[in-house]
Amino acid sequence: GRCCTTRPPASGTRSTSASSSATSPAGRSSPTCSSAVPCGTGTHPPGPDGEGRAGPRFSPLLLTPALSPAALEYLRSHPLEPLDTADFEQACGVGVCVTPEQIEEAVEAVIGQHRAELLAERYHFNMGLLMGEARSRLRWADGKTIKNEVDLQVLHLLGPKTEADLEKKPKAAKARPSPMEKQKADVVENGEVGTETRSLLEQLRGEALKFHKPGENYKTEGYVVTPNTMALLKQHLAITGGQVRTRFPPEPNGILHIGHAKAINFNFGYAKANSGVCFLRYDDTNPEKEEEKYFTAIREMVEWLGYQPYAVTHASDYFDQLYTWALELIRRGQAYVCHQKVEEIKGHNPPPSPWRDRPVEESLLLFEDMRKGKFGEGEATLRMKLMMEDGKMDPVAYRVKFTPHHRTGDKWCIYPTYDYTHCLCDSIEHITHSLCTKEFQARRSSYFWLCNALDVYCPVQWEYGRLNLLYTVVSKRKIIRLVETGAVRDWDDPRLFTLTALRRRGFPPEAINNFCARVGVTVAQATMEPHLLEACAREVLNEQAPRAMAVLEPLKVTITNFPAPKALEVLVPNFPADESRGFHKVPFKPTVYIEETDFREEVDKGYKRLAPGQPVGLRHAGYVIAVQNVIKDASGRVIELEVTCTKSDVAEKPKAFIHWVSEPLACEVRLYERLFLHKNPEDPLEVPGGFLSDLNPDSLRVVRSAMVDSSVLSARPFDKFQFERLGYFSVDPDSEEGKMVFNRTVTLKEDPGKA
16 A cells, blocks of 8 residues: 555544545545554644644554554564564554555455356355455455445445345255265364364464464463563573474373373474474472383383384483572572461462561571471471462472482482472473463463573463363272272273273274374363274274184084085185285184074074075185084084085075184183263262262173184284174283283274264
């Protein structure tokens, strides 16, 4: 647009031409200025006496709605810098005028692009689209003026509204997607299926989440800027080179669960998607509950999900620095030693500490006494002087614990808390994005406060919604109770949703990552059905798990006219849909075993498998068998069938083909169902008796007489197979030579009762 010939006046005055948007007889506005005060004389508004008061000419901070975002963005980008008036006005479009001719031409061009749709849909067309495109062409134009022009030109093109135009637009019928399209499009959102098709990495591109760029922490809403902020950020960028840095900070006092999988994917995935790095940092500040097995298991699970930490660190690596900073915090009058009991300071409205204003030197001496072990546990704490969002006052920074640390031994008898440690460790490691779940939002103020109180680099904390699953519990305390009562064997019992349990059951890591991607990263908490995770497992296992044949409830079948004097070899494709991926051989002898449920003496309507007078084909064998004789035991139970066989290319095509084994391996198969009967076993309204009263008595069925074909003989723990017609199974670590054990991961199809 053309510039005004005069500069804007001060203090938010409006000239008549800009504020009134006078309309000409033709229906179009007079020239509009982009600033709130487009044209003026450089004087202040009249005073009480009616006289104008001379003053400096300076454009107001709050401009028109179109310009306010530009002004705010400029100020965010130039914190603590003296305001360059000319540069500020240029960035905000102050003094730029947009003529009626320019608005008319822009709207005309936009309507020309959509002319065909407008004529077809008339007033049912989305007019907001025209507005948006016209605004994008004329950034500084007044929105109302553009709307007036759009209305005018649409009226000129279409004429007045008819009765048909006033009727509600009928909803378009949704086309039914093909199975392949549906498989690609289905995504889980808050327990439902959506149409998000982006991968996790695509979702985690920095722009998609609107996260700040490294070094631009100050642009984040709520970020506290101090006189030293810009210098600290400059040092930070010099150290990191502008690299995105995240961290995954688990406590090593339990096994990771499905909720942690989302955190791992988010932290490592966001760094990977933006060419950054992610630290694995153990938050080992509570020596009473930490064990070496948890450290090992956590790293193992991170790597199992496919991620490699940039560095493996521990909060205890920084104990010396954290202690030094605690002394500095006291010296600055921001922390004090307190003697209130734990019970006194619990909750959101504890009584103020009578020691809050004790002298700095006194707190320094007492804190040193704490370090030397002169106070018992609970007799003294170091507290920080701040109020948190949730109303909690003066959170504890250090407490006394006479417990040796697994890494530092007896060096310390005081240990820092999460509230004190977390942000400072992030600062030490120059984390750019401190990603955590929503419940830590109440600690954001203390995060910023502590870094700024010590004048150290302050990262940005971002919160996201937790991932929860129905029909399970994930709390460490509750899982320990399940183990202690014998409801489950251990943390890796396949009925649990810890990551070690999911691995043991046979869930591929890709399936868990895909599940996290489909849930997405949102602020809202996501509570999902387990069958949605199972669906992800089926998709991956269908591509990864080679086929084998197994029989869970064997029924002996003797072929009386076996076509060869010795065993035949049958070639079975590892992946029937893609035979280029190889074959394996299975023996075919006069004695085979089929599923007991694949035979019936009496045929019901719709039954297609083996019965007297109803032959079936043997999968992959090339033969059809027909019942000749049914052999029963004394109780009348069928224990054997005598059959004849005919080559498939000679026999009439059977109604069905069934799986079978011959010269099989004996194995044990463990079939799993949900551990709990109700969706929310921890909800007292749903389960008044507590979660232990809600256990499903049929959550595990062990089949000890199962048989599997010999192609799996060399399989190792965690190897996965699809047992044809039965489901996906994984070799359990309990397997021994001569006795394999398989866990059923999921059935081939979703149980309709689970939806």
